[in-house]
Amino acid sequence: xxxxxxxxxxxxxxxxxxxxxxxxxxxxxxxxxxxxxxxxxxxxxxxxxxxxxxxxxxxxxxxxxxxxxxxxxxxxxxxxxxxxxxxxxxxxxxxxxxxxxxxxxxxxxxxxxxxxxxxxxxxxxxxxxxxxxxxxxxxxxxxxxxxxxxxxxxxxxxxxxxxxxxxxxxxxxxxxxx
Amino acid sequence: xxxxxxxxxxxxxxxxxxxxxxxxxxxxxxxxxxxxxxxxxxxxxxxxxxxxxxxxxxxxxxxxxxxxxxxxxxxxxxxxxxxxxxxxxxxxxxxxxxxxxxxxxxxxxxxxxxxxxxxxxxxxxxxxxxxxxxxxxxxxxxxxxxxxxxxxxxxxxxxxxxxx
Numbered sequence: 529x530x531x532x533x534x535x536x537x538x539x540x541x542x543x544x545x546x547x548x549x550x551x552x553x554x555x556x557x558x559x560x561x562x563x564x565x566x567x568x569x570x571x572x573x574x575x576x577x578x579x580x581x582x583x584x585x586x587x588x589x590x591x592x593x594x595x596x597x598x599x600x601x602x603x604x605x606x607x608x609x610x611x612x613x614x615x616x617x618x619x620x621x622x623x624x625x626x627x628x629x630x631x632x633x634x635x636x637x638x639x640x641x642x643x644x645x646x647x648x649x650x651x652x653x654x655x656x657x658x659x660x661x662x663x664x665x666x667x668x669x670x671x672x673x674x675x676x677x678x679x680x681x682x683x684x685x686x687x688x689x690x691x692x693x694x695x696x697x698x699x700x701x702x703x704x705x706x
Numbered sequence: 707x708x709x710x711x712x713x714x715x716x717x718x719x720x721x722x723x724x725x726x727x728x729x730x731x732x733x734x735x736x737x738x739x740x741x742x743x744x745x746x747x748x749x750x751x752x753x754x755x756x757x758x759x760x761x762x763x764x765x766x767x768x769x770x771x772x773x774x775x776x777x778x779x780x781x782x783x784x785x786x787x788x789x790x791x792x793x794x795x796x797x798x799x800x801x802x803x804x805x806x807x808x809x810x811x812x813x814x815x816x817x818x819x820x821x822x823x824x825x826x827x828x829x830x831x832x833x834x835x836x837x838x839x840x841x842x843x844x845x846x847x848x849x850x851x852x853x854x855x856x857x858x859x860x861x862x863x864x865x866x867x868x869x870x
Contacts, residue, residue, distance in 0.1 A: 548764070568767065572790025579760025580767070580791075586748055587725065587768025607753030611761075615750060699795045703767055 530684035531598075532557045534625045534660070538596060538679070541665040545592040546706065548581045550574075550601050552632030553685045554625065558596065560688035565705035571695050575604030578612060578622050585617035585674075588706060592619050592669050599626040599640035609652045609676075618672045623660070629683035649676040710870050711736035713840030714802060714863075717847030718773060723800060724748065725770040727758035731777040731804035733870050738775065755780030759787035759799070766797045771851070773800035778807070778823040778864070779816075788860050789830065796858030800851050805836075808866040827862060834862035837869065 531554060539562045548568045549555045555569040568584075570577060581595035602609075602624050612622065628641040649657035656671070660679035668675045691698075708716075714737050718726070725748045726741055728734070741749045748770070752758040755776050762772035774780075781803065792799050806813070807820015827834050833853060835846035846863050854861040 570791075572794050573760065573787045576757070576760030576763075576787060576791060579757045580764035582750075583725070583761035583764025583766075583770075583772070584768045585764075586750070586761075587765040587770045591768075605757060605760075607757055608760075610753055611750065611757060695795045699767065699797070703769075706768065 529681045530686070531625050531627055531631060531681050532561070532686040532688070534679045534681050535561055535596065537660070538594070538623060538665065541669065542594065545594045545669060546584060546588070547594050547596060548577050548584065549596045550577045550598045553688065554596055554598060556688040556691060557686055559691045560686070565701045568702050569691055569693070569698050571691070571698070575601045577601060578608040579605065581620055581622065582608070582612050582615065582617060585620040586615065589617075589619060591706065593617075593621070594669060595620070595622045597622060597624045598631065599624055599628060599645065600630045600638045602645065603638060603640060609649060609654075612674055613653045616674045618674065620674045621665075621669045621677065622675065623677045623679060625679045625681060627681045627683045631683055631685055635683040645678045646676075708840035708844065710840045710843070711740070713844045714847065714865070715740045717844040718747075718802075719744070720844075721800065721848050721851040722771045723773045723851070725762070725765040725772045726750070726775060727752050727761050727772070728775040729755050729758070729777065729780050731806070733804040733865065733867070734775050734802075755783040756787045759784050759792060762799050763791050763795065763797055766799070771798075773802060775802045776804070778803045778805045779819050781823060781826060782819060785826070785830070788832070793859050798851070798854035798858065799860040800847070800854055801860050801862040802847070803862055803864050805864040805866045808868070810867040823864065832860050832862060833857070834864055836864045836866065843869065
């Protein structure tokens with residue numbers, strides 16, 4: 529089981545939700561699996577997927593926002609767990625694909641290997657902190673609380689190509705679709 | 707003579723800013739209180755400035771006009787995000803910075819970053835304003851937001867110690 533299969537699983541539950549996807553292979557794989565105008569692909573700024581998702585969720589309270597993040601990126605912006613929890617945007621679902629590795633840079637180990645990220649989020653205060661296999665993702669997306677979900681996989685990248693969209697094109701079509 | 711904090715707040719309001727992220731500075735405290743009392747502005751205190759740059763980007767995608775209020779030290783904490791997110795996607799962002807380490811500073815720890823702040827902004831090719839009076843600050847904030855929209859880049863207003 530690798531990240532690509534996790535993204536396929538997640539996208540099975542996505543209809544008209546806004547999706548913010550982590551930089552590197554996660555965005556490349558999402559683009560390859562199911563490109564859509566309502567996907568925002570990060571091309572830079574590792575760590576900020578959940579922050580972008582929070583800003584979007586607060587700006588658009590009537591839209592459901594799903595963030596596809598990674599363990600290495602979460603570790604780079606741990607403060608976001610606190611800010612998202614404290615603001616509790618009811619329309620935000622934050623999924624961390626935890627493969628224990630910096631996948632896009634050659635699968636170096638992350639410290640997430642010695643952590644249980646579900647417990648970390650519970651420690652911050654998230655009552656809605658789950659393992660992916662324990663829940664019905666669609667139900668969580670529609671729930672009236674911010675949720676944190678960990679999808680554990682092994683490391684590994686697919687052959688997904690580099691995204692051939694200009695960043696401004698990604699921005700414009702995303703904004704036009706909202 | 708306008709009040710220095712009210713001038714900044716009025717500038718933010720008249721520029722149409724409706725989402726603000728912040729890390730506090732003692733010189734910004736009155737403005738932050740005014741923002742908290744304003745029902746039309748979403749205010750999100752953040753744990754670190756870089757996180758705030760991400761929130762502002764997401765808010766802009768959702769149709770908001772975002773600004774960050776912080777000390778100039780926060781510029782150092784945000785550099786990559788300002789380039790690899792805000793500028794890369796050509797998004798506007800108004801940055802209101804309490805510029806510490808300037809004339810009248812009494813904490814030596816503020817001086818190195820304070821002296822380098824304008825040089826860092828120049829190196830990043832980001833424009834900035836340095837108003838000397840509240841009236842100037844009000845005008846500069848309106849112009850900074852317009853310029854930021856036009857350029858698709860962050861534009862800063864630096865408020866030195868002597869401004870207050």
